[in-house]
Amino acid sequence: MSYTPMIQQYLAIKAQYQDAFLFFRLGDFYELFFDDAKKASKELEIALTSRNGGKDEYIPMCGVPYHAAKQYIKVLIDKGYKIAICEQMEDPKQAKGMVRREVIQLITPGTIMEDDSLQPKRNNFLAALSTYKDGSFGLAMSDLTTGETRVTLIDSWDGVIQEMDANDVRELVLEPHFDVRKKEELFEKLNTTFSENESDQIPDQLSAITEGISQEKLLHPLGRLLNYLLSTQKRSLDHLQQADVYHINEYMMIDQHSRRNLELTQTNREKKTYGSLLWLLDDVKTAMGGRRLKQWIEKPLLNQKKINQRLDAVAALKQHLLERESLRELLGNVYDLERLVGRVSFGNVNPREVVQLRRSLEQVPEIKRVLAELDEQSLSEYEKEMDPCEAVRTLIDRAVVDDPPFSTADGGIIKSGYNKTLDQYRDASKNGKRWIAELEASERASTGIKSLKIGYNRVFGYYIEVSRPNLKLIPEGRYERRQTLSNAERFITPELKEKERIILEAEEKRVELEFQLFSDVRLKIKDQATRLQKLARLVSTLDVLQSFAAVSDRNGYVRPRFSKGRTLTIKNSRHPVIERVMRRGTFVANDFDMDESCDLLMITGPNMGGKSTYMRQAALTAIMAQIGCFVAADEAHMPIFDQIFTRIGAADDLVSGQSTFMVEMDEANYALSHATQNSLILLDEIGRGTSTYDGIAIAQAIVEYIHDHIAAKTFFSTHYHELTFLEEKLDRLRNVHVGAIEENGTVVFLHKVLEGQADKSYGIHVAKLAGLPDHLIQRADEILRGLEQLPDSERDAQAETAAAEDEPEQLALFAESRENSGTQVLSRSEQKVLDELSKIELLTMTPMDAMNKLFQLQKRLKK
Known part of the structure; x- marks a missing residue:
């Protein structure tokens, strides 16, 4: 089978771009063929046709108009193609x-x-990754639209x-033989697009980008x-x-999990900015300010000096309302300098963007x-360093008109007066058209x-048109016939054609010269790209x-202070987003x-009482403080946290085959494996995804592990009231609870965190508030009263089991409780499991090892 020369050309080019849609220009259309056509027709919802590709075969084909290609490209890019x-x-x-x-x-x-295809307030990062034998990774990132380029060395795959994830990397360039399992994990967790490039040598023409970098591990990515x-x-990439x-x-x-749990840049449910910390703090006036804000939220500082420099500037701007409002008005007139410079350097800037x-x-x-x-000293650097780029x-101002067309x-x-030759062309064109108007009148x-x-018109040029009824009035031999229409005739004269030549020549040269002059202006601006980029920053x-400053002033926020020790004291703290x-x-x-004597708060109380809100606002307050913003409180003294971990609101991960409990354990294990004494840990309802006994055991083991081995500031929310006894056992743990009172059978949530443990969970009251059927609520009340009337040994067996310090004694009490209650005595296989459980040294095991061992023992009991 022999394809036509055009199809052969298409196939030869397509072979070089197997992982891309090939938009093949044919006249006024971009055409796609074969599998590209089939796939694109579905993704773009356009008609799939066919054409003769050779002697005996019709091949699939679809196409999009050249002038409308951008909108179709956007659809495909948004889908990762x-x-x-x-x-x-x-x-x-x-x-x-x-x-x-x-x-x-x-x-x-x-x-x-x-x-x-771009979001104004979000970067669009392309990244490249290199792997090293010592287990470290080199990561380089660049936003082509702004020229920002970054590189770092990371010592773990989790990192x-x-x-x-923190940088919203949309595409990752890998070495050709990159680990398949790691690649699958990246796609599963980040849904990024992959590309390959074998060469990791710095190109000579871009060597300036690497100035000052000597470490090989950074140069490769x-x-x-x-x-x-x-x-x-x-094309040129000089703007990088x-x-x-x-x-x-x-x-x-x-x-990644904590970023989502805390809803830093978007909400979990609707995936929207509204309701996130980014939404709360976004009162910026420029698109590039929006991108900078997101970067800061994703990466709070650890350097106290740098944090205080930001806070000093915010304090100064907060104090001077009139000057701040003047700045806001001026900033509102500043366009996206970063991306404008990028488009200038890239060569696709239009005249309006130059203005x-x-x-x-x-x-x-x-x-x-x-x-x-x-x-103000805190703002003097900005005033001194800002280069107006007057040239x-x-x-x-001299070259481009104030209201130019979009296209070149x-x-x-x-502008007139910028170039003499252009002015001459314009004059010739203008005078020629005036001559045409005078000729028509004469x-x-x-x-x-x-x-x-x-x-x-473009086909015949200038012509004299006379309607048919008036043809008899034309003196014979005056005009030369050129075109016949249904109701008129068109004529030309030698003199008219000569003027046409002069006018069109002037028009053509004018347009060509204008384009060249505009290109020269663009190149001169490009030469100043570095200065403009510094100004944009x-x-x-x-x-x-x-x-x-504006958000802090509007909402009554205060400047945080950082404690030298590990004291966390916040007076009248509010959840900044919920409050808004x-x-x-x-x-x-x-x-x-x-x-410093308290590292862990055990938080009990009813659902809807505010436990999760209380925990989240602690984390958000820390993040706001460390990005240099005032915080939602009357007073705040806190340490600088190196990491924040959260385990809040786990759900089934059906795609990867993980249950709620497994997701919960994964997140908890990540926190326990990476946290330090200077971290902040938020754990909400650990252990609820399994049986009560397993849940209490795991929850207690995790609390003890954090207390004894990590000593991080930790908020541990639980419905297992049985765990509150740990306050007596662990000297740096304190019980608090969210208040609630019961009035006439109805629970009233106080949303106030009080010292001590909660007296009950109010679960049935919450179920009633949720609107469950009355007869169901009544039945639940009956069951609860029945349970409350059981002998203390039975009703408190669970609590005694969790509270006992000696494992064999725990098991003996549990077995005795079962015998006293009339249930069957332990079987031989059950006794073996208990014997093995009694020999386990929990304090020498990691939380994940303990969980796996419990799972194995439970599995044996269920046989």
Whole structure:
């Protein structure tokens, strides 16, 4: 079977881009063939057709219009696909044989540059990963839209996942033989797009990006990233900034589960920004400020000096309301400098965006003036370091009209007076058109044909049009017939054609020259990219600081203070997001009081009482403080936490085949394996995913392990009241509970955290509030009263089992309880299990080992 030359050309190019849709340019359409066509027709919901591909075969085909391609590319990019753009590289009219075609760009989720496919307040990171024999990983990241480039060394696989998740990496470039299991785990947890690139050597033309980096482990992933960008973008990448080498241990570590549990950047249920910490703190005026804010929330600082520098600036801006409002107004007129510079350097900036750059630069002198008036040491650096880039502003002001067209195709971009030759072309074109208008008037007068008109189209050029009824009025031999219409005739004259030549030549040269002049302006701006990018960083940082000040002022937040020891004291703390969202009532504030003698709070009380809220607000307060924002409290003294771990609201992970309990244990194990004395741990209802006895045993073992081996500040919420006895056993544990009172059979939640343990769970009352049937509630009451009337030995057996310090005594009490209650005595196999359980040294086992051992023993009992 022999395909047509065009299809053969398509197949040859497609062979080089097997993992991408090939958009093959044919005239005014991008066409797709074979499997690409079948798949694209479904994903884009467009018609699948066919065409003759050779002698006997019709091949699948679909296509999208060239002028509307962006919207279709966006759909595919959003779904994680790649698109290879294959263009005609020569004029079909002048080509000899098959038109030469080449892929001019590979568009991928990590390299998209079009605004329609980007979120203004989120980075679009492409990353590359290198693995090393010692178990460490090199990670490089770049946002092509802004030029930001970063590289770091990570010593664990968990750290790689955490870092990629924190930076919303959309595409990852790997070495060709990367571990398949790790790749599957990345896709499962991050849903990222994968690409491959073998070369990890730094390209010569981009060596400046690596300036100051000598560590080989950092250069390899960066080299892989840069080679991939060169091979896919096929153009200058001069706007990529010098790589920023950072260390992940300079920032608070927040694992993937904790980030979601705390709803830092989006809510768990609806996956929206509204209701998240990002939403609360987002009062920025620029898109680049929005991206900077998200980066800060994802990576709180550990360096107290840097934190206080931010807090000093926020305090100054909070104090000076009038100046802050002036800054906000000026920042509101600043466009996205980072991405504008990226588009200038990338070569796809349009005239309107260049004017946006000029208008943004016009705000900088005024911003500097306001900062100077503030006369605050904490803000002086911003005022001194901000470069207005006056040469760029002046260039754009002289060259580009104030209201240019979006496209460069038809001119109308460059101001009069900027270029003499262009002015001459414009004058020739303008005078020629005036001559045409005068000719039309004179011809009407001399022929007496008032409807005579001179028109123009691209096929015939200028022409004289006379309607059929008036043809008899034309003097013989005056015009040369050119075209016949149904109701008119069109004519030309030698003089008209000569003027046409002059006008069209001037128009053509004008458009060409305008495009060239605009390109020159773009290149001159590109030469100043480094200065503009530095300015963008300063403006975006100032924007975040003013946002913190505005939010703090509006909501009555206070400046946090950091304790030298490990004291956590917060007076009248509120959950900042819930407080803002509440439409009715007032959020009930609570205190945190954990000095160096208290590491662990055991929190009991009813569902809906506020235990989870209390725990989350502690974590959010710590994060807000360490990103440099004021906090929702009357007073706050706290340590600097190196990590935050949460185990809140586990659910089945059906895709990976994990039950609620397994998810719960995985998250708890991660916290216990990575936490240090300086961490913050939030554990909510540990052990509820299994039987009561197993749950109590595991929960107690975890509490003891944290107390004895980690000593991190920990909030442990539980419904197992039996565990409250641990306050007597563990000297750094304290019981607290959320208050509730019962009035006329109805529970009233106080949402106040009080000293001591809760007296009951109020579970049936909560079920009633949820609207369960009355007869069901009544039956539950009957069962509860019956249980409460059982002998103490039976009713308290569970508590005694959990409370006993000696394992054999625990088992003896349990067995005796069963005998006294009239139940069957332990079988031989059960006794063997108990004997084996009594020999286990829990304190020498990890929580995960203990869980696995319990599972094995339970399995034997169920046989």
